[in-house]
Amino acid sequence: MNTISNIGVFTSGGDAPGMNACIRAVVRTAVYEGKKVTGIYHGYQGMLDGTFVEMNSRSVSNIIQKGGTILKTARCIEFRTPEGRAKAYENLKAQGIDGLVAIGGDGTFTGADFFSREYDIPVMCIPGTIDNDLYGSDYTLGYDTATNTVIDAIDKIRDTAASHGRLFFIEVMGRDSGCIALNAGIAGGAEAIMLPEKETAIDELIDLLERAAFKQKTSTIVIVAEGDKNGGAYNVAKRVKEKFDYYDTKVSILGHLQRGGSPSSFDRVLASRMGYAAVKHLLQGKTRMTVGLRGNEIILTPLEEALNNKEFKLSNDMLEISQIMAI
Numbered sequence: 591m592n593t594i595s596n597i598g599v600f601t602s603g604g605d606a607p608g609m610n611a612c613i614r615a616v617v618r619t620a621v622y623e624g625k626k627v628t629g630i631y632h633g634y635q636g637m638l639d640g641t642f643v644e645m646n647s648r649s650v651s652n653i654i655q656k657g658g659t660i661l662k663t664a665r666c667i668e669f670r671t672p673e674g675r676a677k678a679y680e681n682l683k684a685q686g687i688d689g690l691v692a693i694g695g696d697g698t699f700t701g702a703d704f705f706s707r708e709y710d711i712p713v714m715c716i717p718g719t720i721d722n723d724l725y726g727s728d729y730t731l732g733y734d735t736a737t738n739t740v741i742d743a744i745d746k747i748r749d750t751a752a753s754h755g756r757l758f759f760i761e762v763m764g765r766d767s768g769c770i771a772l773n774a775g776i777a778g779g780a781e782a783i784m785l786p787e788k789e790t791a792i793d794e795l796i797d798l799l800e801r802a803a804f805k806q807k808t809s810t811i812v813i814v815a816e817g818d819k820n821g822g823a824y825n826v827a828k829r830v831k832e833k834f835d836y837y838d839t840k841v842s843i844l845g846h847l848q849r850g851g852s853p854s855s856f857d858r859v860l861a862s863r864m865g866y867a868a869v870k871h872l873l874q875g876k877t878r879m880t881v882g883l884r885g886n887e888i889i890l891t892p893l894e895e896a897l898n899n900k901e902f903k904l905s906n907d908m909l910e911i912s913q914i915m916a917i
């Protein structure tokens with residue numbers, strides 16, 4: 591046990607607010623435990639290119655409040671091949687890295703799964719994605735911040751929507767996950783929310799909007815998750831407009847602004863807890879695990895279990911709340 595001497599840390603896939611706070615926690619916990627830490631730039635791509643940097647407590651000063659990731663990130667096609675992974679292993683070995691902490695989403699976890707089956711390097715995974723779509727944790731890093739960013743945008747759009755009496759379609763991120771859409775929709779008082787997990791037919795939406803118009807609402811906001819099956823906010827707006835041409839309809843795609851910004855207090859603390867736990871468990875001999883939050887407890891889930899399961903994070907109550915609050 592505790593034979594690890596040099597922990598490699600990297601971020602991979604889409605960046606998320608809180609990744610820097612997590613890198614900081616990994617580095618400082620490793621330093622506290624008397625270990626070397628090596629930052630790997632550009633995720634798996636950096637393992638292939640050998641872009642390594644030795645880190646210490648000062649390398650992570652003043653980053654807890656910063657969005658993005660100081661280690662940069664990438665989606666790496668070559669790492670998906672056995673040859674790519676062999677090259678990565680040789681580079682890590684030459685650098686003396688004998689343990690890994692990976693921060694990212696589903697693709698990052700999949701890469702870690704393949705790599706740690708093939709090569710004897712212990713690895714711990716930390717869920718970092720604004721989508722909150724990973725099994726094994728109630729919350730992923732960045733999700734809380736992104737949701738707050740969306741709420742801020744909804745509030746601002748509501749001001750102009752109410753002033754003009756307009757119908758707005760706001761598209762939010764979430765390729766397969768409606769977490770941001772549902773939670774920000776409830777918090778922003780949306781009249782309707784369209785989710786990838788629960789299809790809403792256009793006719794159903796039109797009925798709902800007709801009822802809202804009948805109730806003399808001064809503005810209407812429909813949140814459309816990027817992964818909604820009707821094909822995004824522009825398509826939904828176009829189809830609604832065909833039936834509802836008297837409505838002054840506008841579309842706002844929030845896009846990548848949801849990925850940036852200073853992490854919320856929740857994300858900073860979660861990142862600190864997860865980074866700390868990943869290093870502690872790695873040094874206790876754990877490998878192929880993901881770190882997660884259940885209730886207020888930090889837990890571990892076997893990587894394989896995390897990858898083979900989907901967690902439905904939208905409760906029926908939340909779905910009903912979103913509808914009742916819009917009446």
Ligand code: F6P
Nearest residue numbers: 604695719720721763764765816
């Ligand atoms: O997975 C996070 C995420 O922001 C998704 O919500 C979105 O669909 C995707 O990444 C966008 O990816 P990219 O930044 O590569 O366009």
